[in-house]
Each structure stands twice: as C-alpha cells, then as structure tokens.
Amino acid sequence: MAASAGGASADGCGRGGAVVVAGTQAPRDSDGARSGGVAGVGNRYAAQGYRVTYVEYPTNLWPLGPISYNDDVAVGKAATERAIIDYQSRCPGRPVVVAGYSQGARVAGDVLSDAANGRSKPMRVNGRMRTVRTAGLSGELYSDPRRDGRGRSAGVENTLIGLIPGILMSGPRDGGFGSVPVTQVCVRGDGVCDVPDPLADPIGAVDGLAGYWVKHGYYPARMGRAPSTWGQTRCVQQGTTRDCVVEQRSSLGTLTGRIPQVGAAVGPVVTRVVDRRVVADLPEHVRLSTLRPLVGAGPDSSSGDLGVEVRVGRPDLLHAELSQRVGSENRIEAGLGAGPVGVSVGGPTIDARRAGDVVLNPSNLMGRGAPDNAVLRQQTPTEQPTVEVRRAAEAGGPVRTV
Known part of the structure; x- marks a missing residue:
C-alpha cells in the first residue's frame, strides 16, 4: 500500500483515514502509488487532514492483463480490507471513508457491503485477527458497475449477464450497504454505472453501452470537488445511500x-430519437438479468462451481470458443477451428474467491518486494498450459485428440 499524510498529527492518523481504490489499468504516480484517475478524491481528503492510502492491487483486466477481472477484484477487496483494518487498529475512533472509481468502485462497494452485512472475513493485521468495523465507516463510489440505480437502469453488472470468461456479472450486492x-455518483448514460435493461429499453441500453x-472518463478531473458542485447533478436519498x-x-x-460534414445535422436528430424512445412496461421479473443463474453467477458469485462458455461461428465452418471454469476445477481455455479441425489452448487459473486472507498476487504483479502470501501461493498453478489439436476421423465422425 502507498500512503500520503494529509495532515500533521502526533500519532500519524490525521483527522481520519481515506482508502482510495483506482480503476482498471490505473497508472502509478511519481511516488509509485496506484492513484491514476483517483488522485482528485485523494487530494480532496488530504486537504481536509485525512491520512490517504491508495490501495495496491494489479488493476488488470484479462485478456489485456495477466489475471481475470474476477481474480483482480478479489485481490483488490482483500487489499482494501487490509488497508481499512490497519488504519482502524492504529487509529481507533477516527472516521474512515472508502472511495473508488470504476473497477475500484466495484472493489470498494463490495468491501462496504460485506462489512455492513457481516460478511467481512477476519484477517491478521498488526498481530491480531480483525475485521472491518462499520463504526465511522462511509463510502464514495464513482461509476460503480454494481450500482443499484433507479427504476430499470443500474450498473452494468446488475443489468447484463456474464458471457465473457473471467468477467462474471455479479448482480446487486446482497443487503446493499446496510447502515x-x-x-x-453516476453520469447519465455511462456504460459502466447506468445501463437500462435491454429487454424493456433496447435503445437506452445501446446508448448506455x-x-x-x-x-x-468524465469523473477523474472532477473528483477534487464534492459531487454536489459538479452542476446538473440530482441526488436522491435511498435509505443510507x-x-x-x-x-x-x-x-x-x-x-x-x-x-x-453530417454530424451537425444528424447528432440532434439521434438525440431526439433517444430522448423520446418508448420503454416497454414489462413485469418486474422480466429482465435480462433474470437469466444470470443460467450462466453460473449468483449473488456475489462467492461460492460453488461457476462456468462460462462463449462460442462464435458455425461448427462446420470457421468457429471460435472461449471458456472459464471456477470451483472444483479452475481452468481457462480458448479454441479456434475450421470445419473438423481445431486448436485449443488452455491453462490453470486460481479461484481467488477462496483466497480468504489474500493480500497480493503470488506472481509479484504488484512489483518488486511484494510479500509472499501462503494462501495464494498454495493456489498458484504448477501445471503447464496445454495445446490440443482435434480432428475428425472422417466427415461426421467422432473427434480424436492427437
């Protein structure tokens, strides 16, 4: 974790703690902190005298990064919990705000929800087993993919179903944020936090994506100011949220x-079509997200065997497939075929949902000097990736592995 003191105090605690979680592929600042995209909110709390901690986690998104989104979120959650617990144990009674942007909002929101609903797992911090305490805890989430919005519009993970291996649409957080x-904070039509249900509002869903x-990218330049000062912002109180x-x-x-040449004329027309679109009045239970259990995801996707497989093309012509399995078997595979002949490449992964006291990824994705973690080290794959070439013995015959 990289921290910067926001205010002088004898005990190093400041007026409170601010734990800030960056989003996907967030760059580091000159001090090595993972603050890209979220420096504004960190600086705002530092100016108020808070002790600011930028959470250290990979922020990678497979296939662009070395680990999957699901595993990255799990590592980020554990690192965020550790940062909160560390501050709470050293500075009892001081407030702690947890802020996140995009994927970081997913991480921060999950941590806040788990704490509020008694799901936080104990971890050893400063010599004792501890959990996140809710007293004095609060949150700021910018473009949360699991945002519980208004009506049929919500975060992308609540609206869509998971069809990409490694990116399970987890659905709403069980119990919300409790007390x-x-x-x-969400910009209307942001494809991460504001995606209408495609069944009732297909035009709105396309516009949202x-x-x-x-x-x-609207948020980072404005996080240095309170959201209420951004202009054109309407806030509604939903319980404690x-x-x-x-x-x-x-x-x-x-x-x-x-x-x-044509944009000046076409743009306003498209805007009017979108603004005046008709939204179907479907029963509450008729949503695309109701199909989520069919692709293996449930509330929080926190246990059980999960599987996602995507196939594109025609089996008798060119086709491709991508799959991931998590649970009793942890494996990811990709295949490409032309007619009866195909090539499949696969390899083992980790099930970071079971990592419990995860702090860092075992492959030193967090840079040199990253401490070992026994839990993840035990899950580190030792099996080498496999390559299979499949062919049909004869047209229409069984497939053999060679």
Missing part, C-alpha cells in the same frame, strides 16, 4: 454529432 452511509467511450446522477445528453447523439 453504512454511501454516496454513489456507447456511453462507456463518451462519458466514463445517496444516489447522485449527473444529467448529460445521449451518447449516441454525441458520437453521431462528431461525424464529419
């Missing part, structure tokens, strides 16, 4: 408006 006060490229939505125009309208 822990949390402010969640397009918003990832148009709107998802304050849901703040920043109103913006259609993403599709913005994209088409950038088309050379």
Whole structure:
C-alpha cells in the first residue's frame, strides 16, 4: 500500500483515514502509488487532514492483463480490507471513508457491503485477527458497475449477464450497504454505472453501452470537488445511500454529432430519437438479468462451481470458443477451428474467491518486494498450459485428440 499524510498529527492518523481504490489499468504516480484517475478524491481528503492510502492491487483486466477481472477484484477487496483494518487498529475512533472509481468502485462497494452485512472475513493485521468495523465507516463510489440505480437502469453488472470468461456479472450486492452511509455518483448514460435493461429499453441500453467511450472518463478531473458542485447533478436519498446522477445528453447523439460534414445535422436528430424512445412496461421479473443463474453467477458469485462458455461461428465452418471454469476445477481455455479441425489452448487459473486472507498476487504483479502470501501461493498453478489439436476421423465422425 502507498500512503500520503494529509495532515500533521502526533500519532500519524490525521483527522481520519481515506482508502482510495483506482480503476482498471490505473497508472502509478511519481511516488509509485496506484492513484491514476483517483488522485482528485485523494487530494480532496488530504486537504481536509485525512491520512490517504491508495490501495495496491494489479488493476488488470484479462485478456489485456495477466489475471481475470474476477481474480483482480478479489485481490483488490482483500487489499482494501487490509488497508481499512490497519488504519482502524492504529487509529481507533477516527472516521474512515472508502472511495473508488470504476473497477475500484466495484472493489470498494463490495468491501462496504460485506462489512455492513457481516460478511467481512477476519484477517491478521498488526498481530491480531480483525475485521472491518462499520463504526465511522462511509463510502464514495464513482461509476460503480454494481450500482443499484433507479427504476430499470443500474450498473452494468446488475443489468447484463456474464458471457465473457473471467468477467462474471455479479448482480446487486446482497443487503446493499446496510447502515453504512454511501454516496454513489453516476453520469447519465455511462456504460459502466447506468445501463437500462435491454429487454424493456433496447435503445437506452445501446446508448448506455456507447456511453462507456463518451462519458466514463468524465469523473477523474472532477473528483477534487464534492459531487454536489459538479452542476446538473440530482441526488436522491435511498435509505443510507445517496444516489447522485449527473444529467448529460445521449451518447449516441454525441458520437453521431462528431461525424464529419453530417454530424451537425444528424447528432440532434439521434438525440431526439433517444430522448423520446418508448420503454416497454414489462413485469418486474422480466429482465435480462433474470437469466444470470443460467450462466453460473449468483449473488456475489462467492461460492460453488461457476462456468462460462462463449462460442462464435458455425461448427462446420470457421468457429471460435472461449471458456472459464471456477470451483472444483479452475481452468481457462480458448479454441479456434475450421470445419473438423481445431486448436485449443488452455491453462490453470486460481479461484481467488477462496483466497480468504489474500493480500497480493503470488506472481509479484504488484512489483518488486511484494510479500509472499501462503494462501495464494498454495493456489498458484504448477501445471503447464496445454495445446490440443482435434480432428475428425472422417466427415461426421467422432473427434480424436492427437
């Protein structure tokens, strides 16, 4: 963990603690802290006298990174819990705010929900087994993919189903944030935190997914100020959760408006179509997300055997497949075939859901000097990846492995 003191105090605690979690592929600052995209919120709390800690975790997203999103989130959660517990054990009675952006909001939100609902697992910190305490705990989540929004619009992990291996759409957090006060901030139409249900609102869903490229980068330059000062922000109190939505125009309208020569005329038309679209009045239980259990994900996807497989193409022509299994067998495979002949590449993975006291990934993804962790070290794959070439003995015949 990399920390920066936000205010002078004899005990090094400051007025409180701020644990800040960056998003996917977040760069490091000149001090080596993983603060890319979230430095604004860290600086804001440092200016208020808080002791700021930037959580150290890989922030990688498979296949662009060496581990899967699911495993990355699990490692991030454990590192965030450790940062909170460390501060709470050293500075009892001081407030702790946990802030995160994008994937970091997923991590921070899961930690807050687990603490509020008694799911936090004890870990040894400063010589004792401890858990995250909810007294004085609060949260700030920016573009949370598990945001529990208003109506049929919510975070992408609550709206869609998991079809990409390593990225299971986990659904809403069981129990929400309980009594822990949390402010969640989302730009209208951001494809991470505001995706309408595709069955009832297909145009809105497409516009929301397009918003990832148009709107998802809106937050970092503004986190240095309180969300209420951003302008065009409407906040609604939902229990202890304050849901703040920043109103913006259609993403599709913005994209088409950038088309050379015709954009100025086409963009406003597309915006009007999106704004005036008809949303189907479907029964509450008729949602795309109701299919989530069919692809292996349940609440928090925290136990059991999970499997996701994606196949593209025609079996008799060119086809590709990608799959991941987690649980009693932990393996990821990719295959490419042309007619009866195909090549499959696969290898073992870890089930980071079972890591318990995870601190760091065993392959030193966190840089030199990363301490070992016995739990993850025991799960580190020792089997080498395998390559299989499959062919049919004859047209329409059984497939043999050679």
